[in-house]
Amino acid sequence: MNASNDDAGGGGPVIAFFDVDNTLMRGASVYHVGGGAYRRGYVTLRDLLRFAWTQARFVAVGENLRHLEIVREKALGLAVGIPQSEVEQLAEEIFDSKIQPRLWPESVGLAREHIAMGHQVWLVTATPSVVANVIARRLGLTGAIGTELETSDGHYTGNLIGHMLHGPLKADAARGLAERIGSALSECWAYSDSRNDLPLLELAGHRVVVNPDSVLLRHAVTHGWSIMNLNKKSIRAARRRLRREAN
Known part of the structure; x- marks a missing residue:
């Protein structure tokens, strides 16, 4: 997909x-949701160990659709019957205790630099939106688009609204947002580490791969995309690129 041929317009x-x-x-942020759910008695130790295995594999080899499906199944199962207000409170606690210490300061700093330049910064993630919204708000970002969990009478049903936001569905969600607010996709930016986000990266005019997996790295090199490794030299180069290309 070529961003110049799929432009949402201009002026936004x-x-x-x-x-x-x-x-x-x-x-994986959703793993910490599982840990918090265990501490509250929502899931068993066996469930938690399965989350831990998935997290370890994710860190070691990168995002894998089967691993995400395992996490999705467990997340939906633990959500059945739980009040929405309790999960919202849990998301706040997890951000403070588990997510914030694991944030890459360099990536967060770059997101905030976009905000300082007057850009909107949206998280687009398979993580449940109840968690993604907390991350965005606590970091001072514009908003988040995540996987939507169904509720009924203020309680989670264990079902999704639509599908898990992954792969091409991320690109669809990003395109829809750009269309709603009148943003030109050729002027937009996209950041990801995963081959599964190629549709999202190809949607934007400015693509930056962050600590990419092997497949995404080869694609980025072949197509001349920007590559940001989390070291001082690479971060400085990414910030210079942002300032130069945003003007």
Whole structure:
């Protein structure tokens, strides 16, 4: 997909789309939801160990659709019957105790630099929106688009609204947002570590791969995309690129 041929128009704000897991933070955010749910008695130790295995594999080899499906199944199962207000409170606690210490300061700093330049910064993630919204708000970002969990009478049903936000569905959600607010996709930015986010990266005019997996790294090199490794030299280069290309 070529951003110049799929432009949402002009005159609207520039958007920077950020993946969350292994882009904004180390590891999978939903794993920590599982840990918090265990501490509250929502899941068993066996469930938690399965979350831990998935997290370890995710950190070691990168995002894998089967791993995400395992996490999704467990997350939906633990959500059945739980009041929405309790999960919102849990998300706040998890941000403070588990997510914030695992944030990449460099990636967060770049997101905030976009905000300082007048851009909107949206998280686009498979993480449940109840968690993604907390991350965005606590970091001072514009907002988040995440996987939507169904509720009935203020309690989670264990069902999704639509599908898990992953792969091409992330790109669809980003395109829809750009269309609603009149942003030109050719002027927008996208950041991710994963091959699964190629549709999202290809949507934006400015693509930055962050600590990319091997497949995404090869694609980025072949197509001349910007590559940001989390070291001082690479971060400085990314910030110079942002300032130069945003003007």
